[in-house]
Amino acid sequence: MSTDAEMAVYGKAAIYLRKPEKERIEAQNKPFDAKSACYVVDDKELYVKGTIKSKDGGKVTVIVNDTKEERVAKEDDVHPMNPPKFDKIEDMAMMTHLNEPSVLYNLKERYAAWMIYTYSGLFCATVNPYKWLPVYDAEVVAAYRGKKRMEAPPHIFSVSDNAYQFMLTDRENQSVLITGESGAGKTVNTKRVIQYFATVAVQGDKKKEQTPGKMQGSLEDQIIAANPLLEAYGNAKTVRNDNSSRFVSSLLCMYIQYSCGESGAGKTVNTKRVIQYFATVAVQGDKKKEQTPGKMQGSLEDQIIAANPLLEAYGNAKTVRNDNSSRFVT
Numbered sequence: 639m640s641t642d643a644e645m646a647v648y649g650k651a652a653i654y655l656r657k658p659e660k661e662r663i664e665a666q667n668k669p670f671d672a673k674s675a676c677y678v679v680d681d682k683e684l685y686v687k688g689t690i691k692s693k694d695g696g697k698v699t700v701i702v703n704d705t706k707e708e709r710v711a712k713e714d715d716v717h718p719m720n721p722p723k724f725d726k727i728e729d730m731a732m733m734t735h736l737n738e739p740s741v742l743y744n745l746k747e748r749y750a751a752w753m754i755y756t757y758s759g760l761f762c763a764t765v766n767p768y769k770w771l772p773v774y775d776a777e778v779v780a781a782y783r784g785k786k787r788m789e790a791p792p793h794i795f796s797v798s799d800n801a802y803q804f805m806l807t808d809r810e811n812q813s814v815l816i817t818g819e820s821g822a823g824k825t826v827n828t829k830r831v832i833q834y835f836a837t838v839a840v841q842g843d844k845k846k847e848q849t850p851g852k853m854q855g856s857l858e859d860q861i862i863a864a865n866p867l868l869e870a871y872g873n874a875k876t877v878r879n880d881n882s883s884r885f886v887s888s889l890l891c892m893y894i895q896y897s898c899g900e901s902g903a904g905k906t907v908n909t910k911r912v913i914q915y916f917a918t919v920a921v922q923g924d925k926k927k928e929q930t931p932g933k934m935q936g937s938l939e940d941q942i943i944a945a946n947p948l949l950e951a952y953g954n955a956k957t958v959r960n961d962n963s964s965r966f967v968t
């Protein structure tokens with residue numbers, strides 16, 4: 639586990655990614671009795687922490703830690719607790735007791751400390767903070783760059799970087815599956831994956847220079863300019879999300895296309911046409927969907943044009959045959 643000095647590369651994000659050493663050591667040295675510490679089923683809280691007093695047949699008498707109330711529960715409703723060395727553990731697959739209350743409490747306790755990302759083996763579980771934490775800045779991207787999963791605190795950037803590394807080493811396509819209920823944060827995290835790739839792609843090609851007359855804003859600005867493509871097709875309100883994308887009937891896939899043809903042959907123009915085609919099908923395919931007031935309303939063509947910066951922002955430059963060549967895109 640890292641020292642405070644090693645966490646300094648994450649800047650002001652550090653405190654939201656991993657607790658300071660002193661706090662970790664204190665938490666891990668709390669007194670603990672492995673035989674009696676448990677979680678017991680609770681009608682209101684789902685599970686509460688308790689201490690086993692006695693066992694009799696299939697029945698267990700537990701003292702609830704917070705209220706000191708004594709309760710008798712079925713053996714199946716009492717679950718072992720992990721020792722304090724697993725406090726706010728970053729990968730829940732490492733737990734000695736991998737039971738439901740241990741997983742839920744770990745997520746809850748990390749969330750209470752504003753650590754929203756937690757691994758569970760291959761998965762990265764995210765709890766929506768509903769407030770912006772400073773964990774997506776450029777210095778955080780840089781800190782995750784090239785680090786193996788276990789070398790850095792859990793983060794969507796680590797998932798992104800790993801996919802990127804596997805793509806480079808295995809020369810295989812990679813996918814990141816993002817799933818969850820409405821309002822869980824899928825769209826927000828998808829944008830973060832795009833932000834990561836965009837930043838890494840630009841950093842990776844130092845030789846490339848910005849072309850005068852092309853979009854010059856910060857990468858963040860460019861990503862925001864591309865957001866309409868992510869959000870234009872059918873977003874509407876749900877109980878949990880003012881900006882829900884779950885009414886989008888078709889998944890829009892963006893291909894970074896390495897089709898054949900010399901510079902200027904029409905590859906980028908044709909890629910845009912492919913996107914236009916899918917966009918048209920997506921809109922036509924969902925007749926029930928209505929445009930949401932306040933959302934982007936222009937014609938499909940306008941929306942696609944507004945989204946073009948994403949295609950063009952990352953490294954286009956001039957060649958002999960094409961003023962806006964994308965062959966320098968890493």
Ligand SMILES: Nc1ncnc2c1ncn2[C@@H]1O[C@H](COP(=O)(O)OP(=O)(O)OP(=O)(O)O)[C@@H](O)[C@H]1O
Pocket residue numbers: 766767768769770771818819820821822823824825826827876879880881882883884
């Ligand atoms: N990591 C985060 N940091 C800050 N706010 C977040 C984060 N994730 C989600 N949110 C907040 O929650 C809202 C809903 O998130 P998002 O739109 O990503 O949900 P979703 O999973 O895509 O839902 P749906 O299935 O309805 O499209 C966001 O508009 C944002 O306000």
Ligand SMILES: [Mg+2]
Pocket residue numbers: 824825826881882883884
């Ligand atoms: Mg969404």
